[in-house]
Amino acid sequence: MKVAGASGQIGRNGFTSSARAVFRMLFSQGQATRPQLCDALSLSRPTMSSSMAELDRFGYVEKIGEIQGAVGRKAAMYRLGENAGHIISVDAGSTHVRLRVSTLDRRLLHHRTYRLSSSQRYLGDEISAAVAEEIQAARDLTEKTWGPLRAIGIALPSRVVNDDGDARMTRQEQIFSHFTPPSEVPVVLENNVNCAAIAEHSHGIAKGRQDFAYVQIGLKIGMGIVLRGQLLQGRNGAAGEISHIAFPFAPNALPSNAAELEYYLGSEALMARVQQSWPANAAAPPQDTTQLLTLAEGGSEAANAAVERHARDIGAVVATCISIVDPGLVVLGGGIGTSPLILSHVRDTANRLSYPTEIKSSTLGAEATVLGIEQLAAEHACNLLIGDSVE
Amino acid sequence: MKVAGASGQIGRNGFTSSARAVFRMLFSQGQATRPQLCDALSLSRPTMSSSMAELDRFGYVEKIGEIQGAVGRKAAMYRLGENAGHIISVDAGSTHVRLRVSTLDRRLLHHRTYRLSSSQRYLGDEISAAVAEEIQAARDLTEKTWGPLRAIGIALPSRVVNDDGDARMTRQEQIFSHFTPPSEVPVVLENNVNCAAIAEHSHGIAKGRQDFAYVQIGLKIGMGIVLRGQLLQGRNGAAGEISHIAFPFAPNALPSNAAELEYYLGSEALMARVQQSWPANAAAPPQDTTQLLTLAEGGSEAANAAVERHARDIGAVVATCISIVDPGLVVLGGGIGTSPLILSHVRDTANRLSYPTEIKSSTLGAEATVLGIEQLAAEHACNLLIGDSVE
């Protein structure tokens, strides 16, 4: 994750630590009653009173109702208030630009999907221009109940490097070719596959898991790794960039272009191989992966063989990952990764080659990436606002 | 890391948080004056006074002298006191059992190396018996200035699994076949390669680095990964168990026995290959890796070819690791890993295949593993004693 633009001071901003804890709880839980917060944070009711008063003075919390228990007085329900503000999250994808405006506690205020005129293999001018336009449009219709804009998050189809890493050979700066972020708002950048992994952690099938790996199998194959609840970035932002996996028994089989593996296991190369080796006496070959999977489910032997072969290759990559980080859970995502056929073959291969590991399919769909960058941008905004980050 | 035996309560043991901070500082720094501690921990002098008094009441600190600055009154120098106690650390290796007795701040009190009668490929009875004997001997000569025994740490040539992982197929329990730990002392277990990695972090060439990978090339090849300053364990204690790395381009080349890779890149298999392919017209083939390296340095073409081939294989493994975790630094250890010849070839291969990464040789030598388990056992003891662990 890289943060550009306004940085602001992190840390104890005059709030008591209990007030910060309450804010953080509402940030992560969305809403809660005072007694719930007291229990969860082990705070006394008087302390809760003063914490709420503190946060309320800044408009950082608001009461949204009351809840009646079995007996006794009603409990007041709270959530983050207007002045906690909002964030804009953008998935700058290869075919779509998806945008969400949401509160820090991820309540959706506005959303929009813009389809690019053509599929972009790399981050370039068209994506940057579309992002600039969509963000401007969203900012123009800002309603005053949204409060201040706290952060802009953008998920990029590119490696994203921290300031101390090696930023050469990255296209991350391309996003700013047509998009100039407002100077007072921090911009959070992260790779799109990493964002999808984060979404699996916060909203998806990996919820509550400390460690897991996410493998996205789409146009390219990519991996996002979450360890101890945090995204693994890598020194060069290259953690999970599995293009360079190598096998010492077969050094001569190394692809000449080191990045080739990403595409070899992607949908285009797969379909090219399928079409080339499609039996002449069979029906017309499938045109895309959806058709391939339909044929396979329908019982086509050729399709099943192709799917199985592909799944085994992916299983070998997954086994390699397990061998190195042993995450305990691997989530498969992307167009092909969510297919049950693929899942079972990957599972078989990986568990045969490696240590016992749960392997599951993602259930989040196309929104995963935006949800992930939204989570990261919200966390960043929260840290700037009240500090005391979990780290 | 697995902890067996007495567990004790972690957490705030009646000490103020500043007292705990002071203890932790002396734990990590070894010794410091009051003003140094005040500066480092941002505490006032009165608070330092009361913290020291608190710790002194339990004998957890002791004054060891005074230091005179340019002008002004002398500053009192402190370190951990007798009652902080001591730990016993054991490297239960395949050829030696190395034992260190040290204070929590790693001052060496006693040490001993016992050579096993034969090289043990697996953790078994002989190692367990030797460990039992050495630990008993060390405990027998305990001097009363050592204070109480706080922990026993043992580095094992085996996978080590947490309680929630899958403990089948591990030999870790073998260590207890002839060794019964005293019931009141916690026993810390960790894999020996992971221990060596820890040692690189606390004493060696990776000091001060948050992220790095350590690759040990000896009888077997093994990897230990440190991320955000902490050892990566893996769900099954299998992080860095690179036996199952696979390459999707060559699925048929997968070894039938999945653990084979560890030995393929180890010294025995290497020497077998070298001897088999040694040119008939050349001088006698080398008998071990030391001879091989000497020949290579002396200019032998056959030796150089073998070394280079081996280093390239290792470089491919290193590149795979970099592709997945992108650690920014890889440290090579073990008998072969510290050779400059190997280093340069591994460096070339890895950096050609993967992202820019520093690759260095370990400088710690045979003591690395004991030093690592000592570090882990000391940290565990420190956590039990005063809590507030960094996590």
Add this chain to the structure above:
DNA sequence: TTTGTTTGTTAGGCTACGTAACATAATCAA
């Protein structure tokens, strides 16, 4: 209406820090 229960506030105390001021112990310049 009464009774018991839960929620929120008020009053008051305690603890772990801080600052201010002083006591102590050293160097340095005259």
Add this chain to the structure above:
DNA sequence: TTGATTATGTTACGTAGCCTAACAAACAAA
């Protein structure tokens, strides 16, 4: 030697941020 200066450590005291105890308020059930 004798102050002047400076750094260290202690004493006195204030304060923030939590707590418990007690009470007031708001509810359901008897």
